[in-house]
Amino acid sequence: MTHVYRTTAASAALLAAVFGVAGCGDSEAGSMPGMNHGSPSTPVSAAAAFNAADVAFATQMIPHHQQAVTMADLALRKATTAEVKNLATAIKAAQAPEIEQLSGWLTGWGKPVPTPGEHSGHTMTGMMSPQEMDDLNKATGSMFDRMWVEMMIKHHQGAVAMAKTEQTSGKDAASVALAKKIQTAQTTEIATMQRLLGRLPTA
Incomplete structure (x- = not known):
C-alpha cells in the first residue's frame, strides 16, 4: 500500500490542508502548488484535485471498513475454523490501515471524518443491521462460522x-487506485469464502 500513501494527489491534498489553503467545496479543489512529504520546497507534478464522488467514497467506506474490522475481531475470538480466523486476520490487517488512509484524505480535503458507530443505522450497501450484528455476536460454534462467512460475503460485495x-x-488518483485495490482484494476473498461456505456445516 506504500505507493498509494505516496500518491501525489493525496500528498498534495493533505499538505494543502496543513498550510490552510484547501478551502474547496464538494465538487473539485482549485489548482494550487503542491509539495511532497520529504521536502516542502520540492514541487509535485500536478495540483490536488478531487470531486464529490471521492468524498462520498471515503465517507462511506470508513464505516463500512469499521464494521468489517468489528466482525473480524469477533471471528478472532469466536470462530472454530482456522480458515475463518485466517480470513479475519487478513481482513483486519488490510482494512484497519485503509480506515486511517481514508480518514487522512477527508481531513486533507476539509471534510468531516465519520466517527465509529456514526453510520451504524445506515443501510449502506453490504452493511449489517444492528440486529444482524447482535445475532452474529450471540452465535456460537460452527453456526457462528457459517453466519460470519455468509455476512462477510455480503459485506464484501x-x-x-x-x-x-x-x-x-471519482477524480482523485489515489482514491481511484485504492478503490481498484479494494475491488481486486475483496473479489478474491469473496471467492475464497464461497468455497469455504461449501465445507462448513449447515446445522
Whole structure:
C-alpha cells in the first residue's frame, strides 16, 4: 500500500490542508502548488484535485471498513475454523490501515471524518443491521462460522460495488487506485469464502 500513501494527489491534498489553503467545496479543489512529504520546497507534478464522488467514497467506506474490522475481531475470538480466523486476520490487517488512509484524505480535503458507530443505522450497501450484528455476536460454534462467512460475503460485495462506483466517478488518483485495490482484494476473498461456505456445516 506504500505507493498509494505516496500518491501525489493525496500528498498534495493533505499538505494543502496543513498550510490552510484547501478551502474547496464538494465538487473539485482549485489548482494550487503542491509539495511532497520529504521536502516542502520540492514541487509535485500536478495540483490536488478531487470531486464529490471521492468524498462520498471515503465517507462511506470508513464505516463500512469499521464494521468489517468489528466482525473480524469477533471471528478472532469466536470462530472454530482456522480458515475463518485466517480470513479475519487478513481482513483486519488490510482494512484497519485503509480506515486511517481514508480518514487522512477527508481531513486533507476539509471534510468531516465519520466517527465509529456514526453510520451504524445506515443501510449502506453490504452493511449489517444492528440486529444482524447482535445475532452474529450471540452465535456460537460452527453456526457462528457459517453466519460470519455468509455476512462477510455480503459485506464484501457491498464494498466491491462502492469501489466500482469510485473508479467510474471519482477524480482523485489515489482514491481511484485504492478503490481498484479494494475491488481486486475483496473479489478474491469473496471467492475464497464461497468455497469455504461449501465445507462448513449447515446445522
